[in-house]
Amino acid sequence: MDSRYLTSAQKPQQLPPEDLPEIAVIGRSNCGKSSLINAVLNRKDLARTSSTPGRTQMANFFLVNSKDLIVDLPGYGFSATGKGARKHWQELLNTYFKRRTIRNKLFLMDIRRNINEEDYDLAAFMSTHSPIDLVLTKADKLPQSKVKPALDKHLASFVSRGVDVASSFVISSTKKKGIEKLRSYLFRSED
Ligand SMILES: Nc1nc2c(ncn2[C@@H]2O[C@H](COP(=O)(O)OP(=O)(O)O)[C@@H](O)[C@H]2O)c(=O)[nH]1
Ligand SMILES: [Mg+2]
Known part of the structure; x- marks a missing residue:
């Protein structure tokens, strides 16, 4: 698997x-987007990871095997960043999700968190x-015995809110769990 940084967008243009x-x-700031991208691409530090929420209000594009893009979209959860940042994020995301080239939309959530209205709205x-x-x-971060119940609960909640879910995955980027399965789902017959 070959990957490199392509470009970043702060504005729709x-x-x-x-x-x-x-x-x-x-996904929400700090939910593990950049860590997932690094794990899936088998790279240590391609997508930067940070423990400070809300730092990267940019969409970062990475080129995979010269034929696919993986896009690290800016996180949400704006209590610390305010209205201006939210409006800016919405403009970028509204334009971004009109792209006809989107093949998969990964909606990430920290398995320990409860789903709130903001999560439902975005997922819908x-x-x-x-x-x-x-x-x-x-x-x-969860005991093994709580993983399956958490997944079932999240899935049922999204479905009851009318969110259309194609597939679901449980991962740990730090422990490299579930990464192989996600990688083969995303890149199918590719290596
Ligand atoms: N324990 C654990 N921590 C993680 C995992 N994935 C990410 N983190 C940590 O969560 C924080 C935010 O991760 P990051 O990938 O930057 O989240 P992003 O803001 O969504 O891109 C960092 O401190 C990561 O090290 C994981 O699978 N397990
Ligand atoms: Mg990030």
Whole structure:
């Protein structure tokens, strides 16, 4: 698997042309988006990870095997950043999700968190035209016996809110659990 950084967009006009299939990665700040991208691509530090929430209000594009894009979208959860940041994020995301080249939409959630209205709204918005893939992150933070119940609960909640979910995954980027399965789902017959 070969990967490299392609470009970043802070504004809709900076988004790259729609010419390669894309995997969109979205979720609350700090839920583990950049860590997932690094784990899936088998890279240590390609997508930067940070323990400070809300730092990267940019969409970062990475090129995989010269034929797919994986996109680290800016996180949400704006209590610390305010209205201006939220509006800016919404503009970028509204334009981004109109792209016809999006092949997968990974909706990430920290497995320990409860789903709130903001999560439901975003998941519903994302699944308007095609289903999302639900990815529960940081599974290493829960006892093994609580993992399956947490997944079932999250799935049932999203479905009851009318969110269309194609597949679901439970992962730990730190412990590399569930990564192989996610990678083969995303890249199918590719290596
Ligand atoms: N324990 C654990 N921590 C993780 C995992 N994935 C990410 N983290 C940590 O969570 C914090 C935020 O991760 P990051 O990938 O930067 O989240 P992002 O803001 O969504 O891109 C960092 O301190 C990561 O080391 C995981 O699978 N397990
Ligand atoms: Mg990040």
